[in-house]
Structures are given as C-alpha cells and as structure tokens.
Amino acid sequence: MRELLGDEQDELFQRFMDSVHDYAIFLLTPEGIVASWNVGAQRIKGYRAEEIIGRHFSVFYPQEALDRQLPAHGLRTAVQQGQWRDEGWRLRKDGSRFWAHVLISPLLGPNGEVLGFSKVTRDMTEKRESEQRLVQSERNLRLLVETVQDYAIFSLDCHGVITSWNRGAQRIKGYTAQEAIGKHFSVFYEPPDVARGWPQEELAHAAEQGRFEDEGWRLRKDGTRFWANVVITAIKDEHGQLLGFSKVTRDLTERRRHEEQLREREESLRLLVEGVRDHAMFLLDAQGRIKAWNEGGQRLLGYDSSQVLEQDVSMFYPEEDRLAGKPKAELSSAQSAGHLLVEGWRQRADGTRFWAEVTTTRLDGDGATPRGFIRIVRDLTERRRAETLEMEGRRLSEFIAVLSHELRNPLAPIRNAVAILDRFTNDEPQARWCLDLLGRQIGHMTRLVDDLLDVSRITSGKLRLEPVALELNTLVRMAVESAGAMVRQRGHSLSVQLAPVPIQIMGDTTRLTQVVANLLANAAKYTPAPGCVDVSVRQDGEVATMQVSDNGMGMSESLLQRAFKPFVQGVRALDRSEGGLGVGLALVKNIVELHGGSVSAGSAGLGKGTTITVTLPVQKQAAAEASATAQTVVPSPRRVLVVDDHRDAAESLALLLRMSGHDVEVAQDGPMALRTAAAFRPNVVLLDIGLPGMDGYELARRIRELPKLGGVRLIAVTGHGQQADRQAAAAAGLHSFITKPVEPEELARLLSPV
Template sequence: MLALTMRALLSDGHDELFRRFMDSVHDYAIFLLTPEGLIASWNVGAERIKGYHADEIIGRHFSVFYPQEALERDVPAQALCTAVQQGQWRDEGWRLRKDGSRFWAHVLISPLLGPTGEVLGFSKVTRDMTEKREGEQRLVEGERNLRLLVETVQDYAIFSLDCHGVITSWNRGAQRIKGYTAQEAVGRHFSMFYEPPDVARGWPQEELERTAEQGRFEDEGWRVRKDGSRFWANVVITAIKDEHGRLLGFSKVTRDLTERRRHEEQLREREESLRLLVEGVRDHAMFLLDAKGRIKAWNAGGQRLLGYDSAQVLEHDVSMFYPEEDRLAGKPQAELASAQSAGHLLVEGWRQRADGTRFWAEVTTTRLEGDGESAAPRGFIRIVRDLTERRRAETLEMEGRRLSEFIAVLSHELRNPLAPIRNAVAILGRFTDEPQARWCLDLLGRQIGHMTRLVDDLLDVSRITSGKIRLEPVALELNTLVRMAVDAASAMVKQHGHSLTVRLAPMPIQIMGDTTRLTQVVANLLTNATKYTPPPGRIDVSVRDDGDVATMQVNDTGIGMSESLLQRAFKPFVQGVRALDRSEGGLGVGLALVKNIVELHGGSVSAASAGTGKGTTITVTLPIRKQAATEPSAAAQTVVVPSPRRVLVVDDHHDVAESLAMLLRMSGHDVQVAQDGPMALGMAAALRPDIVLLDIGLPGMDGYELARRIRELPELGAVQLIAVTGHGREADRQAAAAAGFHAFITKPVDPEELARLVN
C-alpha cells in the first residue's frame, strides 16, 4: 500500500529525481516508515550514521534504534502518536547504531497523509549531534568548573564589581578573608573594605579609574574585615570589557598577606638585630671576605682584637693578619681554598695584630654560597677568636701532667732502694742489742721513715694538683682519732724537745670521715708545729664540740707567720723561712694537703698568727654526724696464732727480693724468689704457694698480666696475691684490684704491715 502511495506521489518521472536526492544526502538519515513503524526506505546518510545496509534494515521496526531505557518508556509508539496528533515530533536523545554504540540524535518525525487525511506513513529525519552535544557539554562543564573554581577558592577573595564599584558576585574565599557572606556583600560598594582615611582621600575610586585606563591595577595595603580587624592585602583589579572595548565592570582578586608581611618584618628585625649583634661583638673579630679574600665588612671586635679600624682594612687582602713566614708559605690562600672546597674550615695558628704582636687564634672560615647550585661562592665569613690564654692554660696543664708523671717515676725509683734498706734494718734489728748498733738502726729507721714521708708527699702533690684524692668515709669518733694520731707523733715531738698537751672534748664527737686521711691531717699539723718550733717549745692540741661542727686546734710557740705568709700558707710548695741550722725540711705540701682533705670532708681550715716569732694556731672544723643512734660496740678480736705460710716473692730487683725473703724466713715462713713473670708462673704451679708477693713493674710480663695468668690456673684458685710496688697512685691501686690482687702495699714495706698481711 505504502509503495503504491509513494509511486503515486512520485509520478510524472520524479521517482528517479527523488532517489538521486535521497542518495546525495550524507549528513542526515532520511527514511520512510509505514503506519506501523516499519522501515520502508533507507538512504546513504542513514547507512553512514546508523551502520545498517538497506537490505539489513528495511522491513524492521524503527524501535531497533532506541536504547533499552527508551523502550521501557515506550518512546517509539509515543513518537508516532504525537506526530499524528501535532503534525510532527521533535526529540533529542541517545540512539543506537548497529554495533551497539550510542550517538546523540536530533530526530524529526512527520506523518504522511492521504487526500482524505488518512495516515499513509511517516518520514523520519535523524541527524548525528554527538560532536555538537559534546562541545556544548564541554562548554557547560567548563563554565560550571570555572564557577565552582571561583566559588570554592578559599585562599583568594574573588569577586566582581559593576562599573561603579558595586559588588555583583562573591566567592567563599572572600567570605573567609573579609568575613562577609554573599548576602551581606553583594549590592554594596567595595569601599567598605578600606580604612576611613583611604576612603576620605578617594583611593577606592582612584583604583577603579587607574584600572579602567590601564586594564589592570595592583596594590598592597591595609584592608578592614567585617569585625573591624585589619589585614595586609595584595589586590589585583582587572577591567572587564566587551569585544568593542566597552567597560562592563571589574574583577577583583584579594589575597591576605598578613602572615607574609609579619615574616618579612621579623626578617628585617632579625637582620637588623644580627647587624647590631655582629657590630656589637667585641670578643670575636667577625668580617666578610669576597671570593678573592678581600675584606668587605669589619666589626668592632675586629678592631679590638686585631687593632685595625675599618678604614685600614676594607678592600685589603686578609693575608695582612698572618705572620710573614705564613704569607711566604701561601697559608692564607691555602686556607681559603680549603674553605671553598669543604664549605667550612676551622684552624688554629698564630695571627698578627696591627702593632706587630702575635696571638694564638682560632679561625673559622665559612663559604657563602652563590645563587644557584652551580654558581661560584660569593665569598667567606671569617670569625677569629683569641685563644692565647687557653693555649697557655693547656701548656700549663700539659706541664702539670708531665710533672705528675715525673713524680710518679721518681717516687718509684726512690722506693726501690728504700725497700731493701728498710728490710735490712728490720733484719739487723733482730740480731743485735748493742746500744751503739741499736742507735744506728734507730737512726736509719727514722731517716727511712722521713724519706718515705717525702716520697708520699711527692705523690700527694700530684694528687692535689690533679684533684685525684679519694675518700673512703666511715663512722668515726673524733676524740679517739685525734688521741691515736697524737700518740703516734708524740715520740717525734719529744725528740725535738717540745712539750705536748692534749685537751679532748668531754663527750664523744661522731663524724663521717676517712680514717687514714684524717689521721694524716693531724700528723701533718703536728709535724709542721714540731719542725717550725725552736726547742724547747710547747704544742697544744684541743678538740671541742661547737654544735653543728667539731673544732680541732693545733697551737704552737714556734716561729709564727707573717701576714703575707698567712695568705699563701695553704698553697702547695709554700714554706716559712728556712734557717740554715735546720736539719729537717720538707716539700711545703703539708698544709696544702690538710686543706684539700678537710674541704673534701665538708670542713674548713684556717691559720692565725700574731706575727713572726709569736707562734701559730691552725683551726680545723668538721661537720658533726647527725645520726643519734648509738653505734654497736665492736666485737672482741680473736687472737690469731701465726702459722708458717708458703710464700713466693716475685721482684726483678735482686736486693729487694732477697731482703724481703730473708725477713719472711726469719718469721718462720717458707719463701721462694722469682725474678720475672715466666719464672714465677712455673714456680707457682709447682709450689702452690699460699701467698704471692708480686712486684708490678716486672720486665716483659708486668705484674698485672702475671696476676691474671696466675688466676687462670685452677690449682691456684685459693692463692692470695699482694701487690708490692713502688707505684702508689690511686690509679695503680685500682688497676691492681681489677687484676685480682687482694692487697696493695708500697715500697719500702713496713715490716709490721707485712707481717699482718702474711699472717
């Protein structure tokens, strides 16, 4: 029926013309539908757009082009119905190609009516609008994104003004920075953000005029928020014009730079403070050098330390501060080259002042980087510090260490010959009762004791200067300690022809102290009083309780002290006037040692004298122990009956070893002698001695190593090791304890102490 109708419409030879027309259209899909919607014709454009050949699609329902969601809404049937009712149907929407892909189509369906108005079919024209729609979508999306971008920016206040400066748009950044909502800001003049003085001088209007004239205007200044607070703003105003150059309004972008301005102000303040600091530093010479070593800046410290003012040094080479021999050797250039290579250089050396004097300097040179990673350095910062005093102190400290080492060696060398002499005196004392021989032995004993005290004083000098005196405090009763010390010294006092009186406190005085060291304090004070009092003299010792402190005084009728000597009395090596007829002397360390020991106990010591020839009073105070509880009484001592012991004496000094062995054999002990470490090891393994008296300074294998090797022998697990040495420093005692020694005695050995240790 449709074919007959079409032929009727295209009669008179127009059929060929219509076919050619249809086939010439490529941009439109043009085809006919039957009243039921079946496809009755198909042109080239339809084939290109939809992908079907004519023989594939003619006779099929046109709903094949609609996606599922359109079919579910019955869009094809509605389209034909609407076209009949309204004369045509227009639509845009997604359609399907043969391969299943979608395209955006513009569709026009028109009914074809017969002479009596009956529907003969439909014409359908479809155009592929995908590219156009995508372009429109991109444009819409771009506009939407731009709007969202502007609206959501929070670090910038972005808003627009009309030609008169009235706000027409407002973003979130504007609300955050300025404090106004869009409803509060839109419609108001933008001058509300300016301070009253700026408004009064017409600055907002001038900004708009400059922008209209120049197209763009940028400014920085104070602006005002809604709450009245100020912020430092960077403002960019841009004129908005149409294609004919007619002004439409303005865009304004404002950024809050308050924090940056604060940092810049702080930076300027720091730079100014740094400048004032550098200029005000007087203990360090601080100056700036260019890359070639020429002086570019100079501080007050440079003038004070080096003696030049800025006019004398600026633009001069830094080598002017070096001694001539260093300049000739190229030292200034070498130090700059090292600083440039490493970035930083710290050296010490001699430098020269303007007056030609030299000083020992610490010199720090720091490279100043250029702009960019590959740029050459801009120059150097140099800081010079005078270390002359420190160098002098280090030299004195080094000399002190050398003196201590010398004293230790000297003490050792003196103890070694004293040891066999004391041993020989002790041996001879057992074989003679002749008065003259006994007198000689007593004399030798006294002189050996005197020399031993001198050696001990030498070591105490070292301990004082190095601060290495150590205490082992225990609970003490001061009256008892003083009485025992006085009893030990009374023979010496009487021998010099002096009278000695002691007045102790009526009640016990409890203190905490080192028994040996506090006894040494009393002994030193009595020794000094004895030596510096011409016979017959009087020496008085008193002890009293003064509440929080205990006071001990030693008063003599001796030569006294002058005012100048009183001020120096407690320093090492200080002595009173030594008369030519004095047979005894000392090293002048007694009072210095007393002061050091007393102060280590938390006490004090002072000297008083009415003048030369009027005697001296030494006063010592010590803190009283606060513990009120009564100390338990000591248990009764058990009497130990000595029994013979197997003893191995190890000493490379023949006289020391043999005299010590003879002294022990006379006490009934079984004694063997070894001269070195390997020999001692072999003998110890064979003899299994009870006690080994071991010298530390052995050749080859020293006493510490030998002690460790003996400890490794299982059969010698119970042996007692006693160090017998000429080294008496605290470090030697600690090293001996670490090596496994049970006791430590110094040469010359006291026979009574030796007997106690062996028994």
C-alpha cells in the same frame, strides 16, 4: 653587616634583572665602557655578555648619532640633570635598527663623584609602529585598549583632564567611564601629593621628555590605597605639538608587599648579625678582601669597619703564618670543600694574639668562581688555656707517679735491711741509735713520697675517702701517740688537752690521722728546740675544733695568705738540715675540706709561734662508741714466693721473711716465677707489678691457671701507688695491694691465714 645585606640585595636585584626580558639593563663606567649585561640586553641588542662587556656603549648608535656626538652628550646631560632620557634609532649586533627608549642615570659616590652610569633601554620599535597605526586606526586601537583588564589605560588632555577610560581602569580604580571622564586625574593622588603639585609635575616631565614613569601610592574611588606603577606618555602631532597624554597604571600592591616583607627580613637579619658580639662575622670576596664587618669583629679583633674594609684577611694572621701562605691556603681549602673549620693563632689590632676557632663558608656564584666567603671567628683562648693546664696537670701527675715509683724501689730494701738488723741489735747503744736514725729517715722519705702522691690525687680530683663513725678524742690521742715520738725527739714538750665529752664525727681514719701527724710534724720542724707544742680538742655546738699550737718561727702576713697552697714554705734557716716539700698544709686543707670542715692559720708574726685551727662537723646522732685494741700479729709459717726484678728488694724481703720463720723462694721475672710456683706451690705470692717482659697483672693470671694454685693468695708489692694501679690489681685478681717500702707489721698482717 649592612654591606652583607647590600650584597644580598644586589644578588636578588641581579636575579630580578636577569628575569626582565623586555628591558636592556646594564652599567657603564664613567668613561662609558659596558660593565654589566642582563638577559634583556642580550635579547634586544643581540650581544652576549662576554662579547660586549669592556666595549664602549657608542657601538649601539648609528653613524648619524655618532656624528652628533650623542653618546657623550647623553652622559654629560645625565651628570648635569640627574638623568638623560632619549628615544631614537639604535643598532643591534647584526646591524639592524630598532627604536629605543633610553634612560641613563649617574651613579654617584658619597662625595658626589661619578662612579658610573646605569642604562635602561627598551625596544620601542613595535610601540612606535603601533602609535603610527593608532593614528590610522584609532577606533580599532580603542577597542583593543578597552579589553585590557590588568592595566588602567586612559587618556588625558593637555591639562590632565580624563578623556577616555578602559575596563582595566574601572577594575583597578573603581570608577566607571561616566564617573571618571571629565575629572582631573589628580583625583587618584593623595592630598599631600596634590598639595605639592605632583600630578602637574608628572605631566610637565612627560611633556618635556616625551614619557614619564613613576611608582607611588594612589587612591581608589572607595578611598583605599594601592601601589601603582604609572607611565605617562606625551601625545604629540607630527609637528611636535602636544595633544594630550596617555596614562598606563598597573597595580603592584602585591609585589610591594612582598618587597616590604623581604626588607623586613633583611633588616631582622642585619640586626641579628649586628647583635652578635662574641663572634667576629665578616664577608670576604673571592680574593680574600673584607667586604663587610660586624660589631663582634670590632670587639674581638679591635678594628672598626673603616680600618678593615677592602683590606686582605691576612691582616689578622701572625707574621709567620702570612709568610707560610696560610691565609690563601685556608681560602683555597674552603673553596674546594665549601666549608672549613680550623683553629690557630690570630692577631688583634694592638698586636696581642688569641687562639681562634675560624669557620669559613664558600658563597657560590654563577660560575666556578665563588662570590666570596663568610668567615666567623670565635675566641677560644680561655678554653685552650684550660686544656693546656689540664694537660700540664696530667703530665705532673704522671711525673709524680714515676718519681714515687723510682723512690720507693730503693726504699724497700733499705726498710727490709733495717728490719733485719733490728733482729740482731739489742744492747749496742750506737747500733740502736743508727737503726733508729735509719728508721726515722726512711719514714720521712716515705711520707714525702706519700705526700707527693696525695697532692697529685687531690689536684686531679682522685682522692677518695672511706668515712666511718669516729670519736675525735680517741683519734687525736692515737695520732699523737704515733707522731708524738718525733716531736719529743726534737727536744720539744708536747701537751694534749682533749674535750671533756666524746665528740662523734664521720671521717676517714687514715686521712684524719694524716692531718694530725702533718700538723705535729710542721710544728716540730718550725719550732727551735726546746719548744712547746700544744694540741687541744673542743666542741662548739655542731662544730668540733682541733688546734695545734707552737711557740716557734711563726708566719708573716704574706705567708699566712699562702700557707695552704702546695709547695709553699717559710724561710728556711741555714742551720735547718731537714725540711719538707711544702705540701703538708695543702694536704691538711684539702683533706679537711673533703670532710666538710675548714682550716685556718694564725700567727702574731715572725718568731711568735703559729696556731692551726681545724673544724669538722659533729654528727647529730652519735654513733655507738667503738674501741679497738692493737694486737701484735704473730703469723704462722707460710710458703712465700717473692717476685721482684729489683734484686736488693727481693733478697732483703726474702731474708726478712725467713727470719720470721717462713719458707721463701725468689724469682726475678715472670717465666722464672711460673716455674718456681709450679714446683714450690706457695701459699702466698708477693709480686712486683713492673716486671720485664710479663707484668705483674699478667703473671697473677698465669699463676692462678697453674694446677693446685687456684687458691694461692696474691699480694702486689709495688712502687706504683696510683688509684688506677689499685683498680688494675683488683681487676687482675690480686687480693691485696701494698706500696714499697713495706712496714714489717703490715706484712705480718697480710701473711696471716685468712
């Protein structure tokens, strides 16, 4: 960031130069062409900047100086000796002459090459005339000098001994005239400067060049230091014989203090910028060329300063953006607005891309054209990757929700049809076998849909538990009774070993039953018949442990490491006609961890069986043991309105309800449902949510507004099962929410009078 500070210093210096009216200060090219122009130069020489920049500086010399080739001599001497001083007549724009003091200094590059010259010209006409008048009226001038308070003005003989002393010298240096006159002027210099002969060297320079100017530390009478600007002028007679020196000293301590403070602030700023490693910060000129580069830029973009300085900023853009003109367009926008914040791909030195936040700020110049731009680049690749993953997760969740809805719709009439056939089929073994098969397959499909939705809820953090006090032995026994039939149907033996004492836990009954069912289903599917499946429960201190073991296919070491990730399955044999989606163990893991427990898998290898171990925290204060006895609900006849645009689902559900003794009407859309409800006056309305024209939520609100239907019971029967759907149903005033396909027992319970 040293370049940036240098530019800032240049700006401050330029402003300082423009405030100097008594000196013409400007730059020359190596050939002597004027390259810059300050206010003092315009005042002294009469040219405006646009009139003189680009012309040769010899335009300021009278013909006699040009005949002597004085301009070229001055440049050569400055290069040979480090600077060239001269006094003589010069020309203004209007042709008038003035006596000028000229200082030309070469500007050298890092390898010593001449980059140009600085030229300082002072109008010495009045001073020259004053010096002439001084010879004629020395007494008056001495009185005038004596009155000056802000400058120490005194004279020296040829050897440096003080011969006169003004009031300003007494005020600045502390010596009276009697104390100072007769002393050597080296008394004002610090001992190291005296030791190296600097006072005598100043006099030698002044004697040789006519004038010498310097800044440095000087001493007062009391030993304190002050920062002095010193001008020593050689006094010569008309024959050039040295008579002595005049010496003008100005106290610039306060100015130096401010300059030091400015340098300290600039250094602090430089260190601050250099210390920023997470942001690339660099300076551009008005054309987009890189002028300064920080360490963060090297870390982020892979280039060091030597590789990027003076290069176009487009080097960081991908090729397609360069071809499209994006680098220039962004600079143009920043120039117009003053500030521009964009995001896009940028390219590192090794060719890799990263997603960047780029801030471009205009640096205003003196005119309409900006001095340049400050650009700050931040790597947002990780944030963009996270946002992309989040967006993909949302899309996946939406896809699963749509998929589950589309799968539930055909399952609903099939489930209803199976329930209807079950009423008629009693003694036919083949028909009973077919019904059992259909029931199992519908149950299997329903579990797959539920598993997909549960995985989606877990990954999006939307799965919620409803914990209550539970007794683990009882929960496992009831879950095994529910899922054990599936294990035995596959030809496996099932053994259960419960803990000898009750184990009290807090948990969600439905979700923990789902854990046991998924583990039994996995064991049954991955164990060739006839196999053995064992379930055990025990308490180890404050931890309850449940294990499900089988003697089936087992797991390899690599599969053990991935078994609890979604959609991971073992090798499926060709003779296995039934499998799953590979989400069962992932659901088990997430549900158990939501309960504060853990789950692990163990296997001695392929063909040697698998053991899944689940641990859950035990409640320290045991809850009162509660027992629940399942009772078959026999509902009383009700007037039921079924609303569903899926004709098979609506008619099959209506037939099933009529067989249970209910009075049923069917409607396929909202307007038809409103007309039917007004005439039929149902006790219960079973309505689908995804209806054409008017959705189920709006229909529910409209039904409640019908005369004498304010107390009707509204139940959503839908293929949409997300948490947001349940919340929307509750907000619309629906009493219950069930997903397709509907279990006959659950439907009977919902139709019972409240």
